[in-house]
Amino acid sequence: MTDHAATLDFLVSAADEPVPDSKSIFSRGDHDVARCEISVDAFQANLESTIAKLRRAFTGLATAGDDLPLTKVEVTFEVTASGKICILGTGVETSGTGGFKLVFERK
Incomplete structure (x- = not known):
């Protein structure tokens, strides 16, 4: 039995990894x-x-001087069905996806 309070729901591409105990909800393009x-623990x-x-x-790449x-x-980045974090590189089509954006800003 899954403790739903300790999990996050994600929509993922079924083409990337098999999604255990799930059914495809809809198609988006080719997948x-x-x-x-x-x-939550695995994602964290x-x-x-x-x-x-x-x-x-990024440490040491730039200094205030x-x-x-x-x-x-x-x-x-996007999250795979197993909770892995995949950073999206140049040329990856991201429009219409539910990826996350992290912004690191120097104080």
Whole structure:
């Protein structure tokens, strides 16, 4: 039995990963979209891991003394059926998707 209070509902592309115990809700283009429940704990752990890696990647790239300091970074990501975080790169079609955008801004 699933504890619905400890899960988040997501609509995911059924083409990316098999979605256990779900049925396709509708088609979007060439692939089906399915509803799945993802554990809040798993989502939080994956999000924390991704953010830590992004912070590490951007550390030292720009400092306040630079002529053109890096002041803001915007990262868009989507969530897979298993709760994994996938950062969307250049050229990925994102219009009409329900991705998340994180904005990191230097104080």
